[in-house]
Amino acid sequence: MAQYTRVSGSVGLITLQSPPVNALSAAVRQAIVDSMQRALSEPEVKSVVICGQNGLFSGGADIKEFRGQMSGPPLIPMIHAIEASSKPVVAAIEGIALGGALELALGCHYRIAHSKARVGLPEVTLGLLPGAGGSQRLPRLIGVPAALDLITTGRHVTAAEALKFGLVDQITDHNTVNVAVKFAQRVAGQPLDARRISTYPCLSPPDVDVLFEEVMQRVRRTARGAIAPIACVQAVRAAATLPYNQGMERERELMATLSTSGQTRALQYFFFAQRAVGRWSMPSGARWDTSKPRPVHKAAVIGLGTMGRGIAVALAQAGFSVVAVETQEKQLMEAKQAISGMLERGAKRRGVAPALDKINYGCNIQSVAHVDLVIEAVFEDMALKKKVFQQLSAVCKPGTFLCSNTSGLDIDQLACQTRNPELVVGMHFFAPAHVMKLLEVVYGPKSSPLAVATAMQLGKKIGKVSVAVGNCRGFVGNRMLKPYLEQALFLLEEGATPEFVDQVLEEFGFAMGVFRMSDLSGLDVGWKVRMADGLAVPNPTTGQATRLRQGRRYSPLGDLLCEQGRFGQKTGRGWYQYNKPGSQVAKPDPWLHSFLDEYRAWHALVARRIDHQEVLERCLYSMINEGFRILEDGIAAGPEDIDVIYVFGYSWPRHRGGPMFYATTVGLNKVLERLEHYHQAHPDVPSLQPCDLLRKLVASGSPPIQKWREVIKKVRSQL
Numbered sequence: 057m058a059q060y061t062r063v064s065g066s067v068g069l070i071t072l073q074s075p076p077v078n079a080l081s082a083a084v085r086q087a088i089v090d091s092m093q094r095a096l097s098e099p100e101v102k103s104v105v106i107c108g109q110n111g112l113f114s115g116g117a118d119i120k121e122f123r124g125q126m127s128g129p130p131l132i133p134m135i136h137a138i139e140a141s142s143k144p145v146v147a148a149i150e151g152i153a154l155g156g157a158l159e160l161a162l163g164c165h166y167r168i169a170h171s172k173a174r175v176g177l178p179e180v181t182l183g184l185l186p187g188a189g190g191s192q193r194l195p196r197l198i199g200v201p202a203a204l205d206l207i208t209t210g211r212h213v214t215a216a217e218a219l220k221f222g223l224v225d226q227i228t229d230h231n232t233v234n235v236a237v238k239f240a241q242r243v244a245g246q247p248l249d250a251r252r253i254s255t256y257p258c259l260s261p262p263d264v265d266v267l268f269e270e271v272m273q274r275v276r277r278t279a280r281g282a283i284a285p286i287a288c289v290q291a292v293r294a295a296a297t298l299p300y301n302q303g304m305e306r307e308r309e310l311m312a313t314l315s316t317s318g319q320t321r322a323l324q325y326f327f328f329a330q331r332a333v334g335r336w337s338m339p340s341g342a343r344w345d346t347s348k349p350r351p352v353h354k355a356a357v358i359g360l361g362t363m364g365r366g367i368a369v370a371l372a373q374a375g376f377s378v379v380a381v382e383t384q385e386k387q388l389m390e391a392k393q394a395i396s397g398m399l400e401r402g403a404k405r406r407g408v409a410p411a412l413d414k415i416n417y418g419c420n421i422q423s424v425a426h427v428d429l430v431i432e433a434v435f436e437d438m439a440l441k442k443k444v445f446q447q448l449s450a451v452c453k454p455g456t457f458l459c460s461n462t463s464g465l466d467i468d469q470l471a472c473q474t475r476n477p478e479l480v481v482g483m484h485f486f487a488p489a490h491v492m493k494l495l496e497v498v499y500g501p502k503s504s505p506l507a508v509a510t511a512m513q514l515g516k517k518i519g520k521v522s523v524a525v526g527n528c529r530g531f532v533g534n535r536m537l538k539p540y541l542e543q544a545l546f547l548l549e550e551g552a553t554p555e556f557v558d559q560v561l562e563e564f565g566f567a568m569g570v571f572r573m574s575d576l577s578g579l580d581v582g583w584k585v586r587m588a589d590g591l592a593v594p595n596p597t598t599g600q601a602t603r604l605r606q607g608r609r610y611s612p613l614g615d616l617l618c619e620q621g622r623f624g625q626k627t628g629r630g631w632y633q634y635n636k637p638g639s640q641v642a643k644p645d646p647w648l649h650s651f652l653d654e655y656r657a658w659h660a661l662v663a664r665r666i667d668h669q670e671v672l673e674r675c676l677y678s679m680i681n682e683g684f685r686i687l688e689d690g691i692a693a694g695p696e697d698i699d700v701i702y703v704f705g706y707s708w709p710r711h712r713g714g715p716m717f718y719a720t721t722v723g724l725n726k727v728l729e730r731l732e733h734y735h736q737a738h739p740d741v742p743s744l745q746p747c748d749l750l751r752k753l754v755a756s757g758s759p760p761i762q763k764w765r766e767v768i769k770k771v772r773s774q775l
């Protein structure tokens with residue numbers, strides 16, 4: 057809805073009213089159209105101001121409406137009518153003006169923004185383009201290079217930056233609506249021809265073709281298969297090269313292609329999934345809206361290796377007082393230097409003072425006695441972690457939350473070392489911890505809703521997307537990674553190369569294929585885990601037994617590389633070769649190819665031709681199958697949790713929505729059928745055996761992903 061009032065005698069004020077973000081729903085658009093007509097018909101009204109209620113202009117088109125048949129007045133003619141108005145229209149921008157809302161503001165004759173407002177055209181992040189004239193008006197107003205930047209990235213800009221671009225006419229620290237009303241009174245009666253952006257010529261730099269070529273190449277490189285950024289470049293190019301009306305026609309054509317693509321559906325799903333994970337629940341029935349967090353003022357980090365350093369930086373940058381502990385003096389000094397450097401570089405980037413004084417360093421675990429929450433980030437070794445938790449339990453004040461940054465060890469075993477196991481949760485950060493957005497908050501059987509709520513809130517405060525998950529080996533992310541890695545190794549045994557497997561996965565949209573990613577993370581990490589599990593054993597017997605361990609197919613390829621000292625990037629050799637240790641430029645390694653040939657010969661394996669489809673299906677469907685098992689086990693509350701974890705933590709291409717959403721686009725029956733096919737061919741690989749939940753979903757007609765929780769509930773109640 058929108059309210060129309062007359063203020064200061066001669067100004068028609070249209071206030072958008074549609075909580076929570078004044079999205080431009082059909083009802084709001086209708087109310088704008090009606091209010092404009094009224095303002096134009098009232099002779100006393102000389103000018104118009106459009107604003108939003110509750111200090112928020114508008115979050116843009118109502119994304120929920122995209123799911124169904126659009127009704128109500130369309131945005132484009134509505135904005136054209138505003139621009140064509142004979143009375144000046146001023147947009148009073150407070151809070152945000154995003155997407156269709158900024159396009160609406162661009163149709164107004166003037167824009168006044170509050171100094172704290174943010175504006176942007178984030179449609180590209182939803183797989184769309186600014187399709188209500190934004191792709192044609194913005195370049196005409198601020199020039200082609202700046203418009204390309206804003207439209208292809210979707211980034212929000214501050215009012216100050218918007219003023220510099222010429223995107224807004226004035227910024228104010230005062231009441232924006234009052235300022236806009238006074239402004240509207242001043243400009244009443246003035247000619248408007250020079251204020252209609254659609255009539256502006258599009259000023260392009262002289263080397264416009266070169267510019268577009270360069271931008272297109274960069275966008276293609278970073279898009280990882282997403283089509284919207286490319287369409288955004290094409291739309292701006294139309295603005296730069298065609299008259300306005302033809303540009304609008306091109307914008308419409310491109311929008312039509314995008315709006316029927318699977319990518320926009322995936323990105324819209326993901327938009328809501330990101331928000332849904334905040335509404336967490338536990339199998340006990342505890343929920344986000346009934347569990348109150350306790351405030352955390354002071355936190356500690358124990359262990360200042362790579363992860364601990366990143367966590368300390370993330371906490372300090374968010375304003376928390378931090379006690380950073382490393383028991384060896386030399387390591388402590390090294391960590392202090394590294395952390396200070398990270399804080400200084402981060403502060404320089406953000407144009408703020410470095411939060412160096414937020415961190416106190418110490419060698420003694422006693423120094424954490426008075427903190428509200430501790431994050432343990434010592435080496436991934438259960439015995440060591442248990443010892444640390446015993447010490448923490450003894451030294452910390454009562455009520456301190458004890459969290460572990462383990463990437464997959466049993467939270468319950470750690471909780472059992474403490475006096476108050478209900479205060480123990482996992483906080484699994486992803487490297488680099490001050491950069492990566494994902495945080496898995498892991499609850500064990502004894503974790504209290506208070507502890508989960510507190511960790512979730514802390515995650516939010518330090519800018520993470522936090523997902524609450526249950527306690528099992530590898531939690532959600534690493535548990536699903538296991539079958540994926542396993543399939544990749546089996547594919548090598550059967551004839552593929554690391555380059556081919558990676559190429560297929562990168563074409564699918566992963567930032568890095570599985571082998572490049574393993575080289576980056578370090579092959580020794582998984583090797584140590586496999587040794588601890590009794591899987592990786594030195595000098596195993598030859599032949600089939602080597603490839604069958606603990607009753608299932610096993611590939612020792614990764615172990616054999618580690619035995620050669622090939623740990624990946626850090627040693628300059630892994631699945632690829634690198635110019636020097638630490639280099640990131642992966643090159644195919646002829647040694648590795650000969651090694652694979654010898655390995656196959658040794659095990660009497662005949663290399664066969666493996667195609668793209670098989671790589672994708674085996675790697676992805678086995679991972680998706682594990683996702684269904686995770687849902688069945690109640691480790692994740694819903695498919696959105698898994699998808700958010702995979703997009704933010706494992707570089708799953710966002711425009712494919714996450715693994716569980718992807719399964720719906722393939723078709724659950726097809727995923728089931730292909731898993732059955734591969735399981736028949738590889739009966740000694742349990743991860744290829746379709747899980748019950750997948751079968752039940754298919755049997756119940758493959759309901760839409762939003763309905764899965766109901767089926768899961770039923771399946772779990774039958775257990």
Ligand SMILES: CCCCCCCCCCCCC/C=C/C(=O)SCCNC(=O)CCNC(=O)[C@H](O)C(C)(C)COP(=O)(O)OP(=O)(O)OC[C@H]1O[C@@H](n2cnc3c(N)ncnc32)[C@H](O)[C@@H]1OP(=O)(O)O
Pocket residue numbers: 076077079115116117118119120122123126131132152154155156157178179182184185186187188311315316320328331332
């Ligand atoms: C398939 C396509 C069909 C197209 C048909 C063709 C028509 C052609 C012409 C039409 C052209 C349209 C062109 C315009 C397109 C757009 O405008 S797309 C929308 C662009 N806007 C955005 O992307 C903004 C998205 N929102 C945000 O970034 C943030 O929500 C926020 C506004 C900055 C607020 O953040 P915060 O305070 O952190 O709150 P949140 O938790 O994120 O959100 C609060 C709740 O509001 C819901 N919400 C937010 N924005 C929208 C929105 N635009 N539409 C609907 N709902 C929105 C959000 O989901 C939260 O609710 P819950 O999910 O219930 O928690």
